[in-house]
Amino acid sequence: MDPHPAILAAAMAGRHAxxxxxxxxxxxxxxxxxxxRSREALHWVEVRxxxxxxxxxxxxxxExxxxxxxxxxxxxxxxxEPDVEGAVDRAHHQWEQITDPARARALGPALVELRRAVPGRRAGALAALERRLGG
Structure with missing residues (x-):
């Protein structure tokens, strides 16, 4: 049984918990x-x-x-690798949606470290991140 459809259905119905x-x-x-350290466990981190x-x-x-x-x-x-780039790009996109400045600052250093290792295909992503962090 594939649990993904039931999980997505619950989320789409607003039953997020x-x-x-x-x-x-x-x-x-x-x-x-x-x-x-398995790909199977990692998959569920990405689902969450x-x-x-x-x-x-x-x-x-x-996070x-x-x-x-x-x-x-x-x-x-x-x-x-696309899965690595995708994870960093998604982290960056979600970071840009954070409205709590303290929370964004707390996650910023880990994201900057990742962006330095995984620049991605979006030119200027690291520079934009560092500008928003103030340096």
């Missing part, structure tokens, strides 16, 4: 079966990041996308 709980349960199962986006929680989504990007780099995936 239910969707997040389902994804967390699947992540726990993946951790038990495959370990914390997207669910946070759907729930209107950009800071949480950014999870940062964790996913760091994990992918830790699995020796290259900075030009």
């Amino acid at each position: 239910e969707a997040a709980a389902m994804a967390s349960a699947w992540e726990s199962d993946a951790l038990r079966r495959h370990g914390p 990041a997207d669910l946070a986006r759907l729930a209107g929680e950009p800071a949480r989504s950014c 999870l996308w940062i964790a996913a990007a760091q994990a992918r780099l830790g699995l020796r995936q290259g900075p030009d």
